[in-house]
Amino acid sequence: MDPKDLLYCKTHEWVHVAQEGGAKLATIGISAFAVEQLTDLVYMELPEVGGEVQAGQPFGEVESVKAVSPLYSPVDGEIVAVNSSLPDHLETLGEDPYDAGWIIKVRITDDSGLARLLDFAAYQKQCAEEG
Amino acid sequence: MLSARLVIDPPAAGAWNMACDDMLLASVSERGQWCLRFYQWSEPTLSLGYFQRLEARGQHRASRSCAVVRRATGGGAIVHDHELTYSFAASAGDRLSADLTALYDAFHETLIEALADFGLRAGLVPDGQGRTADQPFLCFQRRSRGDVVLESAKVAGSAQRRQHGAVLQHGSILLRSTERAPELPGIAELSGLELRPEQVIAAWTPRLACRLGRRLVPSEWTSQERQRAGEFAQQRYSNPAWSERR
Numbered sequence: 001m002d003p004k005d006l007l008y009c010k011t012h013e014w015v016h017v018a019q020e021g022g023a024k025l026a027t028i029g030i031s032a033f034a035v036e037q038l039t040d041l042v043y044m045e046l047p048e049v050g051g052e053v054q055a056g057q058p059f060g061e062v063e064s065v066k067a068v069s070p071l072y073s074p075v076d077g078e079i080v081a082v083n084s085s086l087p088d089h090l091e092t093l094g095e096d097p098y099d100a101g102w103i104i105k106v107r108i109t110d111d112s113g114l115a116r117l118l119d120f121a122a123y124q125k126q127c128a129e130e131g
Numbered sequence: 132m133l134s135a136r137l138v139i140d141p142p143a144a145g146a147w148n149m150a151c152d153d154m155l156l157a158s159v160s161e162r163g164q165w166c167l168r169f170y171q172w173s174e175p176t177l178s179l180g181y182f183q184r185l186e187a188r189g190q191h192r193a194s195r196s197c198a199v200v201r202r203a204t205g206g207g208a209i210v211h212d213h214e215l216t217y218s219f220a221a222s223a224g225d226r227l228s229a230d231l232t233a234l235y236d237a238f239h240e241t242l243i244e245a246l247a248d249f250g251l252r253a254g255l256v257p258d259g260q261g262r263t264a265d266q267p268f269l270c271f272q273r274r275s276r277g278d279v280v281l282e283s284a285k286v287a288g289s290a291q292r293r294q295h296g297a298v299l300q301h302g303s304i305l306l307r308s309t310e311r312a313p314e315l316p317g318i319a320e321l322s323g324l325e326l327r328p329e330q331v332i333a334a335w336t337p338r339l340a341c342r343l344g345r346r347l348v349p350s351e352w353t354s355q356e357r358q359r360a361g362e363f364a365q366q367r368y369s370n371p372a373w374s375e376r377r
Contacts, residue, residue: 037231043182043205058294061181065231066206066275067291067298068181130229 001098003032007074007114008123012037014098015074015117017108024108026075028059032097033127038064041094044087046103051079053106055113060103071103074117076110135165135221137347139332142171145178145200148216150363152299153203154356155220159297165221167339167347169332172211174198175311180206180270180290184377190268194311201374204301206290207270212309213317215328216301223298227343234300235277235289237342242279242287242304245334251322253281271305271315279304282321304331 006014012034016027035041043063053059058070059079082104086092093101118126140151148170158164177188177197181204188199194210219238221228228234236255243253256278266273271285279287289302306326307317319325340347352360367373 039231045182063180063182063205065235066180066204066289067231067293068203068205069293 001027003098004120006098007117007119008126009072009074009117010126011072013072013074015114017111017114024111025080026077026106026108027102028074028104028106029097029102030071030093031123031127032094033131035093035097035101037130038062038069040064041090044090046082046084046087047079049079049082053077053079053104055110055116073106075106075108075113077106077108079104080107081105132344132346133165134348135167135343135345136350137336138166138168138350138352140168140170142173144173145176145198145211146364146368147360148172149178149200149202149368150360151352152218152220152301153363153367154360155218156203156292156294156297156299157359158356159220159222159299160295163222165343165345166219166350167336167343168218169328170216170218171214171328172216175210175212175309176200177311178202178209178211179374180204180208181292182377183208183268185375187268191312193313197311199374200368201376202290202301203292204290204299205292206288207266207273208268209270209303210309210312210315211303212311213305213307213319215304215306215331217304218302219300221298221343223293223296228298231291232277234291234298238289238300238302238339239277239279239287241338241342242331242335244338245331246281246318248334249324249326249330251281251318251324253279253286256280256285269312269315270303271312281318284316284321286318286321306331 012031041064046060053073059073060071155166175197177194177199179201246253256274258276287304292299305317307319
């Protein structure tokens with residue numbers, strides 16, 4: 001996926017929204033900037049398929065440099081797919097954060113949270129301020 | 132100058148100690164109140180890093196008789212016996228705490244300065260110590276960039292949890308070796324100097340205040356905070372589901 005086409009949380013998760021079978025499907029990952037900032041990722045815990053996520057609430061956790069950090073969902077919905085190979089291949093996040101490094105897919109039940117997300121330009125600006 | 136609370140607690144059980152730190156993290160998220168806390172443990176206790184497996188403690192025979200608690204922070208297992216533990220909760224958006232490693236450096240560099248007051252020449256583990264999931268079970272057998280070493284042995288290390296715009300940092304200073312982890316020398320074995328926890332706190336705290344840019348105001352828990360910590364202890368840290376979650 002082209003990072004320019006994605007929406008971003010202030011907490012560095014990206015989301016791609018597509019129509020699929022009459023429903024909106026969100027693919028969620030973490031940005032290249034976040035992966036670079038985290039450095040030395042060693043653990044990742046992911047949810048189960050079928051679970052529910054809420055916008056602004058954690059759906060998983062990672063550990064890097066002895067720091068445990070949550071992964072936040074940008075949308076409300078039901079988890080329909082999990083990239084379960086990722087915890088054993090965390091290098092994928094650095095190598096291909098916007099395609100092979102996707103983390104979960106969510107069938108959106110409430111997309112009102114999307115309006116609060118950042119577009120690429122706004123996210124780039126935030127990263128420049130943080131970096 | 133802005134202020135932060137300074138709490139020096141008496142020794143307590145592992146579940147209570149961890150629950151107090153959860154409460155501090157929640158207080159920062161809710162009210163932006165920063166706090167530095169020093170504490171010890173009322174019985175020898177093995178604390179597991181958040182992602183460590185409970186069954187991994189079977190690898191370490193000497194600590195098998197210890198109580199066990201799972202931390203909310205990352206890193207490796209620590210045998211809390213003759214050591215000093217600190218916790219620090221702050222907003223994650225601050226210039227110092229926004230960076231994962233800058234907050235470790237702030238604590239460890241000032242600790243090295245404090246130890247120098249006692250004639251000890253400690254240093255930091257240099258950059259280039261990459262981490263993998265395949266690390267020794269015990270925190271003090273691991274080496275990460277910025278850990279505090281004395282005579283090549285690690286004597287202090289820290290770990291964090293970040294959530295909802297706040298950061299909690301835990302750290303441990305190994306004052307003396309314990310029969311529950313005899314392979315780890317403490318400051319006493321490495322230097323011949325028996326430092327008491329209160330000596331380290333007295334030498335370290337003013338330097339930390341300066342580095343953090345906060346006036347540290349001695350404080351005690353309110354009754355509401357005690358009640359809340361008790362709830363966290365019961366729901367999470369005393370609950371086998373928490374210790375056995377992986």
